[in-house]
Amino acid sequence: MDLLAFFDIAVLDGTVRLGVPLLLACLAGLFSERAGIFDIGLEGKMLISAFLAAGVSFTTGSVWLGLIAGIMASVVLSLLHGLASITFRGNQLISGVAINFFASGITVVAAQAWFGEGGRTPSLSGAARFESIQFPGALTRIRDIAKADLPMKVYSELLSGHTIIVYLCILIVPFVWWTLYRTRFGLRLRAVGENPGAVDTAGISVYRMRYSAVIICGVLCGLAGAYLSTGLQAGFVREMTAGRGYIALAALIFAKWRPWQALGATMLFGYLQALAIRPDILERAIGIRVQTQVLDALPYVLTVIVLAGFVGKAIPPRAGGEAYVKER
Amino acid sequence: MQKMPNWADVVLVPVLSLVLAAIISAIVILAIGHNPIDALGIMVKGALGNSANVSYTLYYATNFIFTGLAVAVAYHARMFNIGGEGQAYIGGLGAALACLYIPWPHWTLALIGGGVAAAVFGAAWAAIPAYLQAKRGSHIVITTIMFNYMAYPLLNFLLNGPIKAGGMEPATPSFAEAMHLPNLSAILGAVGISFSDRGPANFALIIALLACVFVWALIWKTKLGYETRAFGESESAAKYAGIKPTKIIMIAMLISGGLAGMMAINNVMGEAERLVLNAVEGAGFIGIAVALMGRNHPVGILIAAILFGILYQGGAELSAELRIPREMVTVIQALVILFTGALDNMVRMPIEKLFVAFGRKGAN
Numbered sequence: 001m002d003l004l005a006f007f008d009i010a011v012l013d014g015t016v017r018l019g020v021p022l023l024l025a026c027l028a029g030l031f032s033e034r035a036g037i038f039d040i041g042l043e044g045k046m047l048i049s050a051f052l053a054a055g056v057s058f059t060t061g062s063v064w065l066g067l068i069a070g071i072m073a074s075v076v077l078s079l080l081h082g083l084a085s086i087t088f089r090g091n092q093l094i095s096g097v098a099i100n101f102f103a104s105g106i107t108v109v110a111a112q113a114w115f116g117e118g119g120r121t122p123s124l125s126g127a128a129r130f131e132s133i134q135f136p137g138a139l140t141r142i143r144d145i146a147k148a149d150l151p152m153k154v155y156s157e158l159l160s161g162h163t164i165i166v167y168l169c170i171l172i173v174p175f176v177w178w179t180l181y182r183t184r185f186g187l188r189l190r191a192v193g194e195n196p197g198a199v200d201t202a203g204i205s206v207y208r209m210r211y212s213a214v215i216i217c218g219v220l221c222g223l224a225g226a227y228l229s230t231g232l233q234a235g236f237v238r239e240m241t242a243g244r245g246y247i248a249l250a251a252l253i254f255a256k257w258r259p260w261q262a263l264g265a266t267m268l269f270g271y272l273q274a275l276a277i278r279p280d281i282l283e284r285a286i287g288i289r290v291q292t293q294v295l296d297a298l299p300y301v302l303t304v305i306v307l308a309g310f311v312g313k314a315i316p317p318r319a320g321g322e323a324y325v326k327e328r
Numbered sequence: 329m330q331k332m333p334n335w336a337d338v339v340l341v342p343v344l345s346l347v348l349a350a351i352i353s354a355i356v357i358l359a360i361g362h363n364p365i366d367a368l369g370i371m372v373k374g375a376l377g378n379s380a381n382v383s384y385t386l387y388y389a390t391n392f393i394f395t396g397l398a399v400a401v402a403y404h405a406r407m408f409n410i411g412g413e414g415q416a417y418i419g420g421l422g423a424a425l426a427c428l429y430i431p432w433p434h435w436t437l438a439l440i441g442g443g444v445a446a447a448v449f450g451a452a453w454a455a456i457p458a459y460l461q462a463k464r465g466s467h468i469v470i471t472t473i474m475f476n477y478m479a480y481p482l483l484n485f486l487l488n489g490p491i492k493a494g495g496m497e498p499a500t501p502s503f504a505e506a507m508h509l510p511n512l513s514a515i516l517g518a519v520g521i522s523f524s525d526r527g528p529a530n531f532a533l534i535i536a537l538l539a540c541v542f543v544w545a546l547i548w549k550t551k552l553g554y555e556t557r558a559f560g561e562s563e564s565a566a567k568y569a570g571i572k573p574t575k576i577i578m579i580a581m582l583i584s585g586g587l588a589g590m591m592a593i594n595n596v597m598g599e600a601e602r603l604v605l606n607a608v609e610g611a612g613f614i615g616i617a618v619a620l621m622g623r624n625h626p627v628g629i630l631i632a633a634i635l636f637g638i639l640y641q642g643g644a645e646l647s648a649e650l651r652i653p654r655e656m657v658t659v660i661q662a663l664v665i666l667f668t669g670a671l672d673n674m675v676r677m678p679i680e681k682l683f684v685a686f687g688r689k690g691a692n
Contacts, residue, residue, distance in 0.1 A: 040469065084670035088677075093408055093469050095670030097616060098662045105658030106356070112653045113360035119653055238655075246473050253470065291489075293481035300474040304456070307466035307474075316467070 005285035009153045011274045016158070017232060019270025020166050021046070021224040025248035026255070026262045027176050028220035034180065034257060035213030036193035036319040040096035041081055042221055043245025044103030049074040049225025051107040054121040054236035055114060057128040063230050066128070070229075071222030077103065078218030079211075086210050089323030100245070108238045121229070121236040130231040133167070135160035163231040165223065177259040189213055193317035196324040206324045221245075250303035257317065269299045332683035342621060342628075342668055344675050349663035356659060362650055374645025375638040383512055383527020384644075388611075389637030390529065390594045393536040395615025396633050397543050398588035400624040404547055405580035406560040411457060411472025412588040413612025414479035415450040419589020420596040421483060422449025424603035427503040428491065435531075438507035443535065443593050450589015451582040453479065458581030462574040468581070476612075487605050499604040509598045530598035539587060540626040546583070556580055588612060610658075614640075617661045620669040636661070 025042045032039040049070035057066030077099050084095040108119035115121055138160035139145045145156050180186040191199045192209040200206050228244075229236045247269050254268075255261035275282055276295035283289050354364035375385045395412045402409035409415075426445035432438035457471035484498065493501040512533065513525035547553040559566040559576045567573065595607050618636055622628025643657035667675065 040473070080666075084666070084674075088671055088673040090670040090673055091408075092670075093410075094616075094620070094665060097410065097613075098666035098670055101613065101658050101662035101665065105655040105660075105662060108653050108655035109356065109360060109659060112651070119655070243477055246477065249470065250474065291485055293485040296481040296484075297478045300477045304460070304466075304471055304474050307464075307471055308460050309464045309466070 002284050002287075005281050008278075008281050009157050011271070011278055011281055013157050013161075014274030014277065015267055015271040016162065016166060017270075018273045019267045020169050021227050021232065021244055022248050022251060022266035022270055023169060023263060024172070024220050024224035024227065025245055026251045026266050027172065027259065028217040028224065029249055029252045030176070030255075030257055030259060030262060031189070031213045031220070032217035033252065033320055034193045034317055035189050035210050036196060036317055036322065036324070037081070037085055037210055037214055037217075038092040038096065038321045039081065039214075039217060040093060040249060041077065041099035041245075042217075042248055043241050043243065044096075044100035045074040045077045045218060045221035046225035046228065046245050047100075047107055047239070047241045048077060048103040049222040050229040050240055051111060051121070051225075051236045053222075053226035054124060054229035055111070057124055057230050058115075058121055058235075061126070061128050063124075063128055063130055066230055067223070067226045070226035071219055074222030074225060075215055075218035078214045078221070082211050082214040085323060086207055086214070089325065092321055092323075104239065107236070111236065111238070119238040124230060124234045128230070129234055130163035130165060130227070132161045132163055163227070165227045165231050173259050173263045180259065185212075190317075193319055196319050200324070200326060206326070210324070224248075247299050250299055253316075254303060254306050256315070272298050332680050336679060336683065338623065341672070341676050341679060342623065344679070345667040345672070346621070346664065348675070349660065349667045352663050353656075353660045357652070357656070360652065362652060367646060367650060367652065370645055370649050371638070371642025373642075374649075375642040379524040380526040381641060381645075383524055383529040385634070385637040385641040386512065386529040386533055387527065387594065387599065387637075388640040389633045390533045390536045390598075391591050391611040392614050392618045392633035392636050393540060393630060394587055394591035394594070395612050396618030396622060396629040397539055397615075397626065398584045398586075398612075399615045399619035400622070400626075400629060401543060401547070401556075401587065402580055402584035403619060403624050404553075404560045405556045405576050406563070407458075407461070407577060407581055407584070408469050409454065409472055409581065409584045409588075410469055410616065411454060411475050411585070411612075412615045413608055413610065414472070414476035415453045415585040415588035416591045416608045416612045417479040417483055418453040419446040419450035420592040420603050420607045421486065422446045422589060423592035423596045424491070424500050424503075427507050427597060428500060431504065432507050435507050435509055438503075438597070439509060439531065439535075439593065442507070442597050443590060446589045446592035446596075447586035448589070450592075451586040453589070454581045454585025455578075458578050458585075461581075462577040483603075483605060487603065491603075493602070497604070500602045502602045503597070507597070508601055509593075511598075528599040530594065532594035532598040535590070535593055537630075539590065540630055543587075544626040552579065588615070614661055617665045617668075621664055 025046055029039055029042050052073040053066040053070030056069035057063045081095050081099055084090040085092040111119045111121060134140060139148055139156040145153055148156065180190060188199060188204055188209055192206055196206045228240055251262060251265035251269055254265040272295055276292050279292050357364045357367050374381060376382055395416060398412045399409055422445035423442040426442045427438060430441060432441055453475055457468055457475055460466035460471055461468040487498040491500050493499055509531040511525055512529035513523040515531060516523040555571045556576055558569065559571055559573065563573060591611060596603055600607065614636055618629055618632040622632040639657050639660060643654050646652045646656060647654045
């Protein structure tokens, strides 16, 4: 037993890398659901963004153009979700399911037609990818890092060497918190998810508020997806989101629809994912071999426990999932 | 007030939704540089061209009947069961355990034993989400998704460890010869119809048809079915009528999970004759599209399941001949769900307006 191994720097570093897309998707869901629009289509929006970001980055050689393309694709799907669930008052869950399947299929079909490599994009390199940013004085070679002392290890591996999106993420949680709780927009957004009738009475358009929320959700999902294919990995492969949209949804419930808690929940799930790819470290930490499948299942088990109300009650926004019908 | 006649609701709206889905699918095929008419021809020929192809089509349709019925039964109680995929995985586990560890002397007994085990395992996988929804208000959609994601690691673990056959593949050993279900060619041969024995369609098709009858009788001919529909229409009204929500949610979800689990009769017992890791192949999710398209009625589901069987088998030919990936079927499936489910009002509202307008003219 070596409990300190749980805090292995490589695992913590992996936590950040794997937690960031979860965090972005989770905050995306937070905006949408706080405005009363359930969104189980986070997965599909991330996937289509991951694909288009990688495809456009490869074709143009610019990762920034790729990022814009990815975000736009994600927002288009968001608007479709809005059309179905806000304008046509359809079932939001069914709409989300449709969006996930659509993204899952179209990315492979389009990738095959575009690149002919069996549903993937070619590998990205150079300016077609978000490069990791090295802090001044940080060690980059694995052998040097292994020999360094602890503060240097933390500095070189955990703090340094991430992509720009990861560093932007540090600012995003306080920004979301401030937007939600300290701005007029945030107040209206939360109100529209709890009592849209009251918001309407105050002369504010429920539809416009909900559409704004859905668009923000699309932008954040787009960012998360683009990070997957152009930051975390170098290219798109089929189904590369691998359920992250659902884990983000789980984290959102775990966090009870609040931004700081969302950071905690996504980092916890990111940590579990990072641990799942390093079974050797887990074995060192607790002394017995744990099946990786247990770690694969753990985020979902935790979520069900939370949903069951054993760790406090998770109450969703009151008007969530219901279309608003304006009185005439 | 009746806004439009029944036939418009049951036939016109779904058909128009499907036409819209077909148009968008055609645009996608055009966009990737193929001719949609040619693609349709290849799909139809690949799905119905000869009796071996028909056998594949019916085999897939059998899967979709089970999962479609599963979604529909839950839907009548206003439960959206997205967990059919996981329930079918676990149902497969039940069927495999029953067939591996009990030496059934004859396939009819294996069918009963394995089928019951599949249904019980599937129902058990739906039971926890159902209980949490009924007792603690945890949203069924989220919990069933979570259970889908738990089913896969569980099978991955079992098939790589405790119930793994020798060799590299994560799969159980094959079931004993005596338990193999007769295929469609043997069944049709018995009544004098010759049918190719190269396809996977098997006795499970008959069980699926019986399941359609069972669900129809259950929902429309029993007290329980009446209570379920009443609950689905209005929870508060049902409560006033003395219908217990917990009971309805639990029973509807258990039957739903059981039906999804029974898909294992077809894919595990009938076709593979062992349990492989990727046994369900998304059929649980296609059940959602099938139920929506079939308007949650067994007859509609039967038709929709066969249509999706054609799509699925035709899609395989499409990828072989035109190198359009099989995922094209997923796109079509998504469009069907979108137009018949989420955007239903987009199609329905203009038609309702038309009928109201014409109805007024008729009255004057």
